[in-house]
Amino acid sequence: MGFLLEQFDSALAGAPLFIGPKTLTRAELIMLAKQKAKSFKGEFMAVSSANGGECVADFLAADMLSVPIVLGGQCEKCPSGEVNFFTSGTQGKPKLVSRSWREVFSSVKRSESLRENVWFTAFSPLLFAGLQVFAQVLVSGGSMALSSGDPAQDADFLRKIKDFNLNATPSWARNFLIFADTRGVFPKRIILGGEAADQRLLDALKERFPLSKITHIYATSELGARFEVRDGKEGIPLGMLVKDCKIEDSRLFIMREGQWVDTSDLVEVSGGRMLFKGRLNDVANVGGRKVRLQDVENLYWGIQGIKDLMAYPVKNSVCGEIVGMDVVCDKADEAAVGELIRKASSQAPDKFCTARIVNFVRRIETSASGKKKRI
Amino acid sequence: MESKIDILEAELKAVFENNKKVCPPFLDDTPLDSSFGLDSLDWAEFAVRYQKKTGMDIFGDANIRLKTYSDLKKLAK
Known part of the structure; x- marks a missing residue:
């Protein structure tokens, strides 16, 4: 048995x-x-x-x-x-x-x-x-x-x-x-x-x-x-x-069977905690600048009416990639939310870290494992 | 059906509006240099929007040389 x-x-x-x-x-x-x-x-x-x-x-x-x-x-x-x-x-x-x-x-x-x-x-x-x-x-x-x-x-x-x-x-x-x-x-x-x-x-x-x-x-x-x-x-x-953990270059490493394993999780220490700042691969290459998609999402999360959102890279022939974003909100709020997104983008301290293409969607697409499907 | 030139104008206007920039007149001899008002990120946004509507990667050819608005219209045709 x-x-x-x-x-x-x-x-x-x-x-x-x-x-x-x-x-x-x-x-x-x-x-x-x-x-x-x-x-x-x-x-x-x-x-x-x-x-x-x-x-x-x-x-x-x-x-x-x-x-x-x-x-x-x-x-x-x-x-x-x-x-x-x-x-x-x-x-x-x-x-x-x-x-x-x-x-x-x-x-x-x-x-x-x-x-x-x-x-x-x-x-x-x-x-x-x-x-x-x-x-x-x-x-x-x-x-x-x-x-x-x-x-x-x-x-x-x-x-x-x-x-x-x-x-x-x-x-x-x-x-x-x-x-x-x-x-x-x-x-x-x-x-x-x-x-x-x-x-x-x-x-x-x-x-x-x-x-x-x-x-x-x-x-x-x-x-x-x-x-x-x-x-x-x-x-x-x-x-x-x-025990068995270290942070190097803002990445989390974990020990497994005597070897350090790179988790590809980007982390930051703040207020006595380790906070996750996205995945190593969750970046857009905007004109040679690595833009963390989570940073882009964070710019818009506080906007009233937004229920969910997901940033992702969009390829183009001008600067490699720009950031696109799917947004979930009530149909009736789309115009107001769109305007607030545009306002937040225009006031952002780093214009590379903004969503240039915004789509309103009914729900955020997830993979078979239930995670956000960014690419 | 919207022509490609109509789409070109509409998407360019949307980029100006989105980024809270003043839209210049789209005349054939309007220069596309910095006086036009768009930076490389704006142009990238325009390219993605235009491709989404027409399926065409307007700046896909690396050898293009754009001086005026009429050059852009030629690309769109």
Whole structure:
């Protein structure tokens, strides 16, 4: 029996593992996994179903057969690790990363207080973040439900659940606040990850869900979860950074297996905290000047009526790139918001750091991993 | 249907307006030097806007030489 099946066997029984459009109990998942194992041929199992229950049955079948799994894509040769997945690609082309199930489960909290919790997640089990939610659910004996991708539909579903834990990216949470009627929705915990959570979002969540405990986590596919911040403030308190971390050239480096790993996260120390200032690659090259897209966004965030925004580079033959920006606001406010954007641009101290092309959109586009899709 | 020259004028005006600059008259002999009022970022914005409307990268040819507004109109044709 593999590590995953051991975990499955020792997990607290009772609650179904998957709820939502189709509820699957633990016993049903094992049955499904046995059927899959029986008909399986090959060296490794490629798991690509968007259905959470199907994914988990594939994981279990692979464990029964002692073959590796590859999540969310194909690879040419059989990988060496038990769990092989592609990084979200925020640092360029997605990379295939190998882990053991033991490593995936290493950050799971084993606590009676988490028993029979419902975990509602915007992360697919095909991604590392979703895999960690699955591991947590499995060990704590709870149930898992996946976001439909439609905020209104998700709110309808969540209204029927007494309380639940919500795992999502900040972009997902922002969309949820904008587009869902959240009356009657009561998350017990809100856990944000995958992108930096800014103060505006943390404050907005606190205002909408005053009884929820809000945590933001710093984790990467390669390094796992490193910091968990629960004080309702953006950034990471410097006290958490004493071990295995350093900041060089405004970049965060983290130690993994004796090697410094460049996270490509741009950071700044201010007020006793490390604040995230964007990704190394989240820049536009405007006439040879590297402009941080987050700095551009920050110029406009305070404008009344703006609900969400995203800056991105736009190529041109004159100066390489300029900055474009998608803005979400009410249709009726577009003219007023547009004028305020123009005013902010004309008064900006650095005209390179302004959005030159502004589009009003219904929602900000996100990638499969729920992060802002800038390029 | 709007002609390319109409689009050229409309997008140039939008760039002036967006950046709160005074728009000069678009006459054939209007010089496109600094007296015209646009800097390189403004021209880049214009190029992106124009391309979005017409699909044409108006400054795509690296060998172009623009002196007056009529040169710009020729590029747009």
